Amino acid sequence: xxxxxxxxxxxxxxxxxxxxxxxNLNDCLFPRQCFDEGxxxxxxxxxxxxxxxxxxxxxxxxxxxxxxxxxxxxxxWQVHLDVKKEGYVQDxxxxxxxxxxxxxLDPSGGDAKPQIKQVEFNTIASSFGGLSTQVSALHRYLxxxxxxxxxxxxxxxxxxxxxxxxxxxxxxxxxRHLEYSLFVENGVRVFRVPFxxxxxxxxxxxxxxxxxxxxxxxxxxxxxxxxxxxxxxxxDDFPTDTEWTLAGCKKVQQVLATPHxxxxxxxxxxxxxxxxxxxxxxxxxxxxxxxxGQEARRLATNVxxxxxxxxxxQREGGGNNIYRGAIPPFLSKLPESHWPAYILxxxxxxxxxxxxxxxxxxxxxxx
Numbered sequence: 001x002x003x004x005x006x007x008x009x010x011x012x013x014x015x016x017x018x019x020x021x022x023x024n025l026n027d028c029l030f031p032r033q034c035f036d037e038g039x040x041x042x043x044x045x046x047x048x049x050x051x052x053x054x055x056x057x058x059x060x061x062x063x064x065x066x067x068x069x070x071x072x073x074x075x076x077w078q079v080h081l082d083v084k085k086e087g088y089v090q091d092x093x094x095x096x097x098x099x100x101x102x103x104x105l106d107p108s109g110g111d112a113k114p115q116i117k118q119v120e121f122n123t124i125a126s127s128f129g130g131l132s133t134q135v136s137a138l139h140r141y142l143x144x145x146x147x148x149x150x151x152x153x154x155x156x157x158x159x160x161x162x163x164x165x166x167x168x169x170x171x172x173x174x175x176r177h178l179e180y181s182l183f184v185e186n187g188v189r190v191f192r193v194p195f196x197x198x199x200x201x202x203x204x205x206x207x208x209x210x211x212x213x214x215x216x217x218x219x220x221x222x223x224x225x226x227x228x229x230x231x232x233x234x235x236d237d238f239p240t241d242t243e244w245t246l247a248g249c250k251k252v253q254q255v256l257a258t259p260h261x262x263x264x265x266x267x268x269x270x271x272x273x274x275x276x277x278x279x280x281x282x283x284x285x286x287x288x289x290x291x292x293g294q295e296a297r298r299l300a301t302n303v304x305x306x307x308x309x310x311x312x313x314q315r316e317g318g319g320n321n322i323y324r325g326a327i328p329p330f331l332s333k334l335p336e337s338h339w340p341a342y343i344l345x346x347x348x349x350x351x352x353x354x355x356x357x358x359x360x361x362x363x364x365x366x367x
Contacts, residue, residue, distance in 0.1 A: 021131055021174075025356040027139050031103060034116045038101050041280065044273045045099050049123060051267040052252060053093070058266065062255055065288070066314060070341040072235045073249060073314050089208045094226050098126035101280065102348040117282040117348045121253060124229045130177025175230070189222065192230070195237060234320075249314045254343040257281035258292050282348055287311075288340040296344040300327050310345050323347075 052059060067074040100119040106112035179190040191212060193201060201213050202224070210224040231237040255263050268274040285296030299305045303325065311322040311330065322330045324347070331339065357364045 019360065020358060021135070022357060022359045023135055023138070025142075025358065028353055028355060031114050034101075034103055034114055037276075037280075038099070038116050041276050042099060044268060044277050045121060046095060046097055048256075048264075048267050048277065049097060049121060050095055053095070053123075055267070058263075059252075062251055063249065066249070066251055066341060069338055070314050072238075073251075073341075075238070094228065095123070096126050096228060098122040098129070103350045104282070104348045105351045107349045114351065116280055118253075118257075118280045119348065120250070124233050125231060127171050127174055129174070131171075131174040134177075171230075191222070195231065196239075250312050250343050251286075251314055254284040254286055254345075257284040257345075258286065259283055283346045285344045286340065287342045287344055293340070297339070300344050301331055303328055308347050310347055312343050312345055313341055 063073065063077050067077055099121050101116040102119055103114045104117040105114050175192075182188040182190055191214060193212070197215070201215055201218075203211050203213075205211055210227075212222045212224050214220060214222075255261060264274050264278060265271075268277060285299070286293040287296050287300070299309060300311060306327040307324045309324070309327060311327050313320050355365075
């Protein structure tokens with residue numbers, strides 16, 4: 001494997017170190033009509049995934065296809081079944097979602113207009129709601145004080161940057177914005193608890209209310225009203241059986257986005273709304289033995305056609321994907337019985353833009 005010219009991410013750091021967020025030094029152009037469409041359709045996406053999460057039988061039929069081939073999903077599903085058997089205490093649920101898009105421009109050319117295509121729908125660890133607005137403010141400020149030279153090529157040199165590294169919780173400053181807003185505007189306290197510490201600092205009272213005792217003040221007790229998962233989307237978050245979100249599985253996204261899929265209408269009966277959501281889907285195929293799966297296997301194992309696709313496992317975070325020409329050799333080494341644990345997604349082709357990115361204290365240029 002060719003060694004990457006970029007530094008590893010996340011870097012190996014200590015708890016006392018921090019790292020700057022990966023940041024563009026310039027704005028990236030994003031068509032206004034694409035932004036407006038993403039904003040307008042978000043409510044429909046919220047309703048779609050909320051309905052999916054409530055449709056027990058449908059979700060079961062989808063997830064159970066993966067249980068035999070993906071141990072991680074199997075364990076999450078078992079947790080769900082155990083909790084259901086014990087009985088739900090809270091009738092309300094929180095959905096804090098983030099729909100990720102890229103601008104897609106048909107590479108065949110012609111008069112095609114740019115449009116948004118969904119990369120993924122995040123139902124867990126939906127980050128950057130706080131910091132993304134700060135990046136925009138940074139760009140506005142740097143422009144207002146003439147911080148950018150006329151020649152972009154002279155903008156910055158790598159050796160002029162100090163090396164910066166991050167905290168094991170790499171997104172703490174983004175999360176603080178949400179925490180402060182909840183406390184200042186509503187008086188709601190926020191506590192962060194690693195999976196490994198949950199059992200040692202929480203308990204259930206006689207009415208099955210969850211009670212939290214902060215480690216620094218164990219004599220105090222707080223009733224927990226809402227739990228949001230910052231982690232839990234990777235097997236690495238469950239190192240032992242002690243630490244052991246299903247609607248966020250890539251499989252659900254695939255079932256909705258497979259060409260000619262009948263499932264979207266089940267949750268979005270309004271034809272106009274469903275059509276707008278469908279327009280944001282990039283074609284996604286299963287890797288099973290269904291008719292669509294056989295087509296996906298043909299596309300994924302062919303060196304030429306694989307160049308247009310990305311192979312994704314049932315993981316959030318984006319760090320587990322296999323791209324383009326790397327797909328056929330990856331599948332050749334993977335037992336065919338494990339292929340159904342993946343989905344095949346057509347690559348989104350954004351228009352090229354020139355920019356400079358600061359990542360792990362180093363400069364990356366492209367465009």
